Amino acid sequence: MKLIIGNKNYSSWSLRAWLAARASGVAFEEIRIPLFIPGSRERILAHSPxxxxxxxxxxxxxxxxSLAICEYLAERTPALWPADRAARAVARSVSAEMHSGFVALRQHMSMNIRKDYAGKGRTPEVEADIARITAIWNDCRARFGAGGAYLFGAFTAADAMYAPVCFRFKTYGVKPEGAAGAYLAAMLEHPWMREWEAAALAETESIPAEDLYG
Ligand SMILES: N[C@@H](CCC(=O)N[C@@H](CS)C(=O)NCC(=O)O)C(=O)O
Structure with missing residues (x-):
């Protein structure tokens, strides 16, 4: 298998699929295509319709x-979703909510692992997104998290879907309290997250339009 991804510093959707692939246990070759430079679009189109x-x-x-990739990988590695039917339904719901929502957060707090933008981007709409994400994390941890440190205990596709939010919270200095805060810390310490972060820090390309606050 090959996984085509963008810059690790910026490409939040790539991070989701990459984590799902790691969690699925499949062997895959990573093809990284830096975004928004001459030739990027042609290179991506050679792989991705x-x-x-x-x-x-x-x-x-x-x-x-990203979500189709999670589902495809879960067909061969069912543990990518929680085993319990109710937990799995909620995991899919929160993953779909992430996939289709949180527009303000995505716009004003784009993933940018190399930057420290503490305090930036906190519009009222972003605050509402942060409050909803914090509520989701608290709820999942309380109802389904007993078996481990992640949203549904063990690491699942739902964690992959929220992983870029974790890097965003770090960059923008968002510090949820309680169970949500502990979940954030556990995610940022996860070896796959640290591996991705180290690779992002080592990248040299920058995308000025994505460096929102200088
Ligand atoms: N809904 C898609 C979003 C994919 C997406 O927007 N990818 C961005 C990078 S994070 C991209 O490829 N941008 C390049 C372009 O639009 O030319 C998913 O979940 O995979």
């Missing part, structure tokens, strides 16, 4: 879009 990353290529079969 949407012209966007991430895209998984399983021996010629293209699977694009």
């Amino acid at each position: 949407s012209g966007k990353v991430p895209c998984l290529n399983d021996h010629g079969l293209a699977v694009w879009d």
Whole structure:
């Protein structure tokens, strides 16, 4: 399998699929295509019909879009979703909510691992997104988290979907309290997150439009 991703510093959707691939245990080759430079679009289109990353290529079969990749990987590794039916339904709900929502957070607090933008981007709409995400994390931890440090205990696709928010909270100095704060700390310490973070810090390309606050 090949996983086509963008810059590790900026590409939040890529991080989701990459974590899902790591959690699934499949062996995969990573193809990193730096975004928004001459030739990027052609290089991505050679793999991904949407012209966007991430895209998984399983021996010629293209699977694009982060959530579709999670579902595809979960077919061979069911533990990517919680085993319990109710927990799995909630995991899918919060993952879909992330996939289709939190527009203000995505706009004003774009993922930018290398930067320290503490205090920036906190519009009323972003505050509402932060409050909703904090409520989701607290609720999942309280109802389903007993078996481990992550939203549903063990690491699942839902954690992969919220992983970029964890890096955003670090960059923008958002510090949730209680169970949500402990979850954030556990995610930022996870070895796969640290591996991705180290690679992001080592990247040299910058995308000025994504460096929102200088
Ligand atoms: N809904 C898609 C979003 C994918 C997406 O927007 N990817 C961005 C990078 S994070 C991209 O490929 N941008 C390049 C472009 O638009 O040319 C998913 O979940 O995978």
